[in-house]
Amino acid sequence: MQTQPAPYNVGGVLLPQPFKIRRLGHFGLHVKDLHRAVAFYCGLLGFRICDTPENLTLVMPPEALEGVSVGGYWLHHGTDHHSFALFEEGLMENLKRLDVPRERRRGQTTANQISWQVGSLAEVVNGHRYFQETEVPIRRVGRDMPGSNWHVYSFDPDGHVNELFYGMEQLGWQRRSKPAAMCRGLSEVPSIPQISEETELQQAEEQGVDVSAGYRSRDDALPAKYDVEGVLLPRPFKVTKVGPVHLFVPDVDRSVRFYTDRMGFKATEEAEYRGHRVVFLRCGTEHHSLGLFPRALQRELATRPDTTVLAFGLEVGSYQQLRGAVSFLKENGVAIKELPAELHPGIDYAAYAQDPEGHLLLLYYYMEQVGWNGQPRPSALRRPVLTQWPEALEPLSDTYADQTFQGPLG
Numbered sequence: 001m002q003t004q005p006a007p008y009n010v011g012g013v014l015l016p017q018p019f020k021i022r023r024l025g026h027f028g029l030h031v032k033d034l035h036r037a038v039a040f041y042c043g044l045l046g047f048r049i050c051d052t053p054e055n056l057t058l059v060m061p062p063e064a065l066e067g068v069s070v071g072g073y074w075l076h077h078g079t080d081h082h083s084f085a086l087f088e089e090g091l092m093e094n095l096k097r098l099d100v101p102r103e104r105r106r107g108q109t110t111a112n113q114i115s116w117q118v119g120s121l122a123e124v125v126n127g128h129r130y131f132q133e134t135e136v137p138i139r140r141v142g143r144d145m146p147g148s149n150w151h152v153y154s155f156d157p158d159g160h161v162n163e164l165f166y167g168m169e170q171l172g173w174q175r176r177s178k179p180a181a182m183c184r185g186l187s188e189v190p191s192i193p194q195i196s197e198e199t200e201l202q203q204a205e206e207q208g209v210d211v212s213a214g215y216r217s218r219d220d221a222l223p224a225k226y227d228v229e230g231v232l233l234p235r236p237f238k239v240t241k242v243g244p245v246h247l248f249v250p251d252v253d254r255s256v257r258f259y260t261d262r263m264g265f266k267a268t269e270e271a272e273y274r275g276h277r278v279v280f281l282r283c284g285t286e287h288h289s290l291g292l293f294p295r296a297l298q299r300e301l302a303t304r305p306d307t308t309v310l311a312f313g314l315e316v317g318s319y320q321q322l323r324g325a326v327s328f329l330k331e332n333g334v335a336i337k338e339l340p341a342e343l344h345p346g347i348d349y350a351a352y353a354q355d356p357e358g359h360l361l362l363l364y365y366y367m368e369q370v371g372w373n374g375q376p377r378p379s380a381l382r383r384p385v386l387t388q389w390p391e392a393l394e395p396l397s398d399t400y401a402d403q404t405f406q407g408p409l410g
């Protein structure tokens, strides 16, 4: 693997890759029972459906979709068209047959995609070329509805699908997606420059397209009876951010090299847990957006054995909301699992909720912020986490300094 790539000009700044990942945008899971999963993620966690299979024009080569049921839902928690996606397990099996190189099929994961936002369309296009030149296997490139984001999908050394995307469709106050008639999909490398979204909208209106005909999620089924810091919501919390992603990998060194040398992550912190090396990587100011855990640890933690997904993070709006979320989920029969705090450095109070198929969701409200010098807070200066969660906490220097959730909580 090449370790000293030439610097690339990214918007006038020279970087080791021709793109810069800004943040985790969305994450996808494969599930056995799609409807049960939707009931959990929407009914209990408050995600909303933003598009359904009937409403999409997934742009893939026709042979790739032959005989394949695209059973899935795209979900959102904020203004991004989707921040989470659920697909029937069979979809991946069928697609594997068609476009996943044989050596990549060993992964045995329920992760569908790990999707990272970059800053421009040029970064997607140049990233595609860079992956070709550096022999990172590419799955596909182009632009899909739903979400109408431009992207390149590639594989990490263990077959996890990393998407680099630009230009996620934004949902406004009506929570309505673009209609399928506005799809300008592509299943090849886009030529650049492309027209802007504003021009697309003008053109659609000129062609008589009903631009308001897109899917709109139904109203929440639960009564809005919880006072969440001044607003009545159906749950005592609101998911305000997705991520980090915690993955088991067979070779931590190899994966760290890939995610730093190829994808541009920075290693924030290494931890040792029961003799296992665990590495946490960041792409922005949060302590980590990706955690890499040795597969050998999986049995000791007794997590679901047939997936490389250890946990997927969901940040809620406040400490009070975190406490509310744990109580609410327990009341609704959701198992809350305890994992040692060493497995989520940079986060203090946290709980792992188990989805109906055994995936763990790392619920938290605070993520340590890493500043200009790239140094995490020394562990001795971190907040000690008490078994009995206090009712209120003293602030840290970076409390509530995380990415800001925009718009109303509900």
Ligand SMILES: [Fe+2]
Pocket (backbone or CB within 6 Å): 026, 113, 115, 163
């Ligand atoms: Fe995606």
